Amino acid sequence: MRNVLVVGAGNAALCAAIAAAEGGARVTVLERAPRAVRGGNSAFTGGCFRTVYDGADDIARLVPDLTPEERATSDFGSYDAEKFYLDLCELSGYRADPALIEILVQESLPTLLWMRERGVRFLPAYGRQSFKVDGRNVFWGGLTVETAGGGLGLVDALFRRAEALGVAIRYDHKVEGLIGDRHHVGGVIVNGETLAADAVILAAGGYHANTEWRVRYLGQGWDLAKVRGSRYNTGNVIRAALDLGARSHGNWSGCHSVFFDAGADDFGNLAMLNQQKNYFTLGMVVNREGQRFFDEGSDFRNYTYSRMGAAILRQPGGTGWQVFDAQTSAILPDEYRVARAARFQADTLEGLAAKMEGIDRDAFLRTVAQFNAAVGEDVPFNPAVKDGRCTHGLPIDKTNWALALREPPFVAFQVTCGITLTYGGLAIDEQARVQNEEGEAIAGLYAAGELVGGLYYDRYPGGAGLTSGAVFGRIAGMAAAA
Secondary structure, three states: OOEEEEEOOOHHHHHHHHHHHHOOOEEEEEOOOOHHHOOHHHHHOOOEEOOOEOHHHHHHHHOOOOOHHHHHOEEOOOEOHHHHHHHHHHHOOOOOOHHHHHHHHHHHHHHHHHHHHOOOOEEEOHHHHEEEEOOEEEEOOOOOEEEOOHHHHHHHHHHHHHHHOOOEEEOOOOEEEEEEOOOEEEEEEEOOEEEEOOEEEEOOOOOOOOHHHHHHHHOOOHHHOEEOOOOOOOOHHHHHHHHHOEOEEOOOOOEEEEEEEOOOOOOOOOOOOOOEOOOHHHOEEEEOOOOOOOOOOOOOHHHHOOEHHHHHHOOHHHOEEEEEOHHHHOOOOHHHOOOOOOEEEEOOHHHHHHHOOOOOHHHHHHHHHHHHHHEOOOOOOOOOOOOOOOEOOOOOOOOOOOOOOOOOOEEEEEEEEEEEEEOOEEOEOOOOEEEEOOOOEEEEEEEOHHHEOOOOOOOOOOOHHHHHHHHHHHHHHHHHHO
């Protein structure tokens, strides 16, 4: 029986552990965090998975308890392999590793079905990925399913399956090094001790929680970003692999970062989730100078939200406000209703400006007035499609979903940068084997999840991260067991 060590305990790591155990291996998971905050970055997510699907029939395969009424009142659309592949290509500026994204696309639906059979419950993402149009829930942006209970529900289901298979989970176990060389790995150094293994799977996330590395690789000002997810993802496992001779890969100066509550904790808090603010497409975003600084309606938020943290970090003070009126505030999802959100409301725009501490109030009111006057009223507003309802003649026009801010109450949410994950990491091949600097597979060493480089660059299609973690985690687990 092969002895397999899995480093990390999020979605990718647990899929790897389950696949390896089902392949007949003796599996031990080494989790740096205490049990109370286990689950890595995955536990902090909303649990959305991006997958290829062909209409309601495939959704029903993932959601077997989908009711006839839900099918009748839902327009799920479809998302084919060509579109998924093209999205990954376009959002990476055509830099993504073609071999890896081909596997990600082709294995997306089979992997989710495999997870469902192992106890993960999928649901249509009604509250986050659909809008009610003419009495039907219309899904948009190629992202349609989420896990019951969000990220916490996902990792809890995977832990249950892993433990039922006899996988040993070791908490408070920080991996400090790898045993071997650039040709072969035979174990790890953890908490000062050496553990031998036939195979090691690295799935401990990127370096988003390492303040020094953020400044070193992402640039000046990134030490000020709030950490949206796990505080334990500091890049120590990536460092251990690089020290051994593994090849670095991907966009080390890029990351996934979002609009985040200005009053949020510096690190992710499992008791206070959903602090991101991703539905800026429905309103207006201004900086401290009272100016808009990007096109809020350039595309569905799934395709633009992952670079909004970087955008706000570049603004004066690294902060700004998302502003809505009654027309759209009513359809904002639950992430706008969490406790401790930096939320301000007033019955007039002047009254709202008075509550937005630090903003140039006169400039803000001028910006709103100019925006309102520039909105084209001839196109109907439809949040479920790129409706073409735009402004005309502004320095930065809004190209979709433009509504004049006229109906009270007016609401503003103060936001800053929340970093989710980093894009740079290790190079792997199609079997999830880590590559050395000479381009050869390091025998006995595999990787999956956010510490894999080469998948994401400029932007990131929402839901692709959990899917890629599961796909390559499963591949790594099967290969390690074999």
